Amino acid sequence: MGQIRTNSGPAEDLLIALDRDAGVPLHRQIEASIRGSIQAGRLRAGMSLPPTRTLAAGLGVSRGVVVDAYQQLVAEGYLASRSGGYTQVAASMAPASAGPTTSRQPAARRVDFGYGRTDVSQFPRSAWLRSVRTVLTTTPNDRFAYLDGRGVPELHRALCDYLNRVRGTSSVPDNMVICNGYGQGISLLIQVLVRHGAKRIALEDPSSNDDARVLAAAAGLEVVGIPVGPDGVQVDALDRAGADAVVLTPSHQWPTGAVLSAAARAEVIRWAKRRGAIVIEDDYDAEYRYDRSPVGAMQGLAPDHVVYCGTASKTLAPGLRLGWLIVPPHLVADVAAAKLLADRGSPVIDQLTFADFLARGEFDRHLRRMRPVYRRRRDALLDALRTHLPDLEPAGIAAGQHVVAWLPPHLDEAAVVAAAAQHGLGIHGVAPYRIAGTGPGGLIFGYAILSETTITEGVTLLAAAIREVQGPPR
Incomplete structure (x- = not known):
């Protein structure tokens, strides 16, 4: 068998193999190889192919052979020629189906009230870019080397200044550890608590089930739920739980929106001192408040x-x-x-950029700009609920980026969520986030990324779904 030539250099990504003894013209072999890659999805719509001279040199053929192959694929609609001589995979081409199917794909949601989402379209790109440029032009070289597990000192100082001023914390730079979001932070804390002999951790009930609950159980900690009332977690139940630590969202409880009262905060602190326990305060959205004064951090x-x-x-x-x-x-x-062992530290440039962003006052300006945006969306949600679903009882409306609406007793939460999905509406119930599994039915409305018009449309869809669940009026 003769030599099989594979491409190299800039042409290697196309994975073309030429067999000069196969009796098939070389341009046909090139056509077949590129066509097959497009059909299999290895070459996606919009991807650029190497210039004809570059590919010809890589394959050891004349340029005319590659030109013939490209022209044929353009004629078949697989490739498209662009101004300047560029050749790309045609936008209309999609990978071939694996075979016929009779199953129907679910329709896209018309409205999604998913929670925990921030309107990233409002990210302050220009201000962030100014800080990036400052960091890259003024930062000493040694800051780009390995640091200790706590992070860069500049961010420690900037965050302490901000949090002591805005959230009422009592922090010093030496006590600050930078991590990759709350998910990593709670993981590090659970690891340390276990090493210090902790056996049981208390969580609010209901509470998020995708961070502390999963991580604590995986680490071997016993998880106990503490009921949440209108004023936050019930401290008497916490006292009976025998926990070594408790995770709280005291400024805006997730998901009920309750605020832990001053008296309850003092009781939790007394409990922690009496037991030698740790309180983990998740201050996830305290900066967004609309109808009440800010509540300081515990x-x-x-x-x-x-x-x-x-x-x-x-x-x-x-x-x-x-x-x-x-x-x-x-x-x-x-x-x-624990942080150092996990990943050797968070990215230095990002930390320094955020430190400069804070020090310039850009973070404060961004929050001042976003509060009225989220408030208008919150108001649109409350107006729509009053108009279309007056039997639902909104709670936790004074702050944050979500609202819980409690259902009347005759409505089944799971049935309402399922009916809403049939109407193209995505919404979560409260039940999946309960630890004990009991409590009133409710719906969680995340509104941060939705326009006022979309919010109203979503509530209208929900009203139609609830009418179906209730059945015809008597």
Whole structure:
């Protein structure tokens, strides 16, 4: 058998093999190879192909052979010629189907009230870019080397200044640890608690089930739920739980929106001091408040017993993966060591950029710009609920980026969620986030990324779904 020539250099991504003894013209072999790659999805719509001279040199053929192959594929609609001599995979080409199918694809949701989402289209790109440029032109070289597990000192100082001023924390730079969002932060804390002998951790009930609950169970901790009332977690139940730590969202409980009262905060602090326990304060969206004065962080009341967890995910963008922990002094070294072991530290340029962004006041300006945006969306949701679903009882409306609406007793939560999906509406119920599994039915409305018109449309769809669940009026 003769030589089989494979491409090299710029042409290698096309994976073309030529067999000069096959009796098939070389341009036909090139056509077949490129056509097959497009049909299999290896070459996607819009991808550029190498220039004819480059591909010809890589394959060891004349340029005319490649030109003939490209022209044929253009004629068949697989390729498209662009001005300047560029050749690309045609936008109309899609991978061939694996075979006929009779199953129907689910229709796209018309409206999705998914929670926990920030309007990333509002990310302050220009201001962030100014900080990036400042960092790249002024940062000393040694900052780009390996650092300790706590992160860069510039961000420690900037965050302490901001949090002490705005959230009422009692923090010093030495007690700050930078992490990749709340998810990594709670993972590091759970690891350290287990090493310190913790056996049981208490969570609010209901609460998020995709971070602390999963991680604690995986680490071997017993998880107990503490009921949440109108004023936040029920402290008497916490006292009976025998927990070594508790995770709270005291400024805007997730998902009920309750605010932990001043008296309850003092009781939780007394509990922590009495048991030698740790309070993990998840301050996930406290910057967004509309109808009430700001509520200070619990960490400021007892910095030796409270770990403060903050993140840029709800204020700027979750894709930044920026989070921070204010850790009691006796745990700082262990948390920093866990962070260092996890990933050798968070990206330095991102940390320095955020530090400059904070110091310039750009973070404050961004929040001032976004509060009225989210408030208008919240107001549109409440207006629509009053108009179309007056039997639902909204709660936790004074802050944040979501609202819970409690259902009347005669409506089944699961049935309402299922009926809503049939109407093209995505919405979550409260039940999946309960630890004990009991409690009133409710719906979680995330409104941060929806326009006022879309919010009204979504509530209208929900009203139609609820009418179906209720059946015809008597």
